[in-house]
Amino acid sequence: VFDWSPEYKRVDRRGAGPANASIFGRGAGEGFGVHIMTGPIYVRGAEPGDLLEIEFVEIRPRPSAAFPGKAFASNVSAWWGYQYHDLLDRDAKRETVTIFEIDMRCPAAARPLYSYEWQPQTDPFGVVHATIDYPGIPVDHSKVSHRDLSGSGVRIPARLHFGCIAVAPREADLVDSIPPGYFGGNIDNWRIGAGAKLYLPVAVQGALLSLGDGHFAQSDGEINGTGLECSLTGDIIIKLHKAGEGCPAFLRGLNSPLIETQHSWVIQSFSHPNYLRDLGSNAQSDVYKTSTIDLALRNAFRQTRRFIMQAYDLTEDEVLSIMSLAADFGITQVADGNFGVHATITKAVFGERQHSQRTARP
Structure with a gap:
């Protein structure tokens, strides 16, 4: 991938920047969206409003x-x-x-x-x-x-995981892979490892799933700007949840990444969940200037409240108490332009209270 000599450059355009390097003159692509990705994977039958489930069977x-x-x-x-x-x-x-x-x-x-x-x-x-x-x-x-x-x-x-897992957003054709958003992207949450599942809202026909940015390990915060970057091989299972009555209650209305592990739910949010829509024509540069942990925490709070109320049919007051007693809010990363905060809550908190059974089509 990175073969480069005075006469030859194997991959000329490296990133989502202009091909003529007109902004900084660093090279084609300008280095925007630096991740090596596998994809896009077209999911037959996937339409906007559906939910995609990606299960990570093994990562090595x-x-x-x-x-x-x-x-x-x-x-x-x-x-x-x-x-x-x-x-x-x-x-x-x-x-x-x-x-x-x-x-x-x-x-x-x-x-x-x-x-x-x-x-x-x-x-x-x-x-x-x-x-x-x-x-x-x-x-x-x-x-x-x-x-x-x-x-x-x-x-x-070892905390093997893929830092960047995304479906295509609807708002732009050429997207910097560094700032994450409602479509997933550079989530950088180490909990999306072997045995975990990631749910993403489908925004375009076919979903167009891409994965990459292999990490051998990373801690919450990603404090110095990178994880332990490592070439990985992964086995995944993709399932499609169609919108409508057959969709499990805990996925209905999902508008941000949701992580499921064997014992926990992890609700993921960012300073700007949909920065491509909300920040206007310069969104892909302005997101780096306007992100704060305060915004990310506020959005994580709102999304966690909505998820628990809907998944377990509880009132807002019940959920607010549960969130303060049993949901751990953590800083996912401050390295990716759009800061991340996640909430982790164990399924055991809800005891015998079961969420809706899932209906999925491979």
Whole structure:
């Protein structure tokens, strides 16, 4: 994918920006929407108003071809991360790349191998990149100093998941994959792992499901701008829930991503659930300027209230009490332009009170 020489660039347009690099001059696509995705997958019979259920059966690291028995992953403390303007030395802005190794015989954890501080790199077409602002810039390792971390004793537990899972939104044809929204996208919630299900509202004919942005691990917040980025292989089952009386009550009216694990519901929201509609013609740039955790929490509160009232046929006052006592609200990410807040509530809270049986068509 990232083969690039002065004579040849395997994938020219890297992102949802203009092909002629007219905004920043960084390269075709401008680096907007940097994720490598599989899709779109056309779901027969899917129409706007329906719900798509994606079940993650298995997710596994993709082994290295060059180093048998190993897989590798990377994390970048990046310029778009929460930490960049709050370093201990405020005058020394820096980005740091850390490379991790996974032993495929026991892929339950990743260990750091080495790190280096980014130095300005000149790409094969002669453009200088002072920061990591464009996908796939070849790094001249003679210009960076490696710090050996192999003896650090640190181990990062596996939380394998795909950070970006989206159906096509109705509002735009060319969409930056970085800010998530009602259609899913760059959700970056580690709970969407093997055994979990993600429900997304269908907005266009065929749904057009795309998946990518493999993460070996990530914590809530994604505080330095990235997860533990890793090439993954996943097995999924896609089911279609048609709108109407046959649709389970807990999915009716769903207008944002909903995650189901074996024991919990996770209601996902963002600062702007539908930024493509609500922020006007410049939505894909303005979302980066207007997102706040306060907005994301308010939307998560509203969506959680609606979900529990509808799924379990409870009154608002009953639900408000339950939410304050048993729903954990957490910051999903502050790295993706449209900040995320999720609410997690265990199914055991509702005891014998069952939600409607689901009706799905594979």
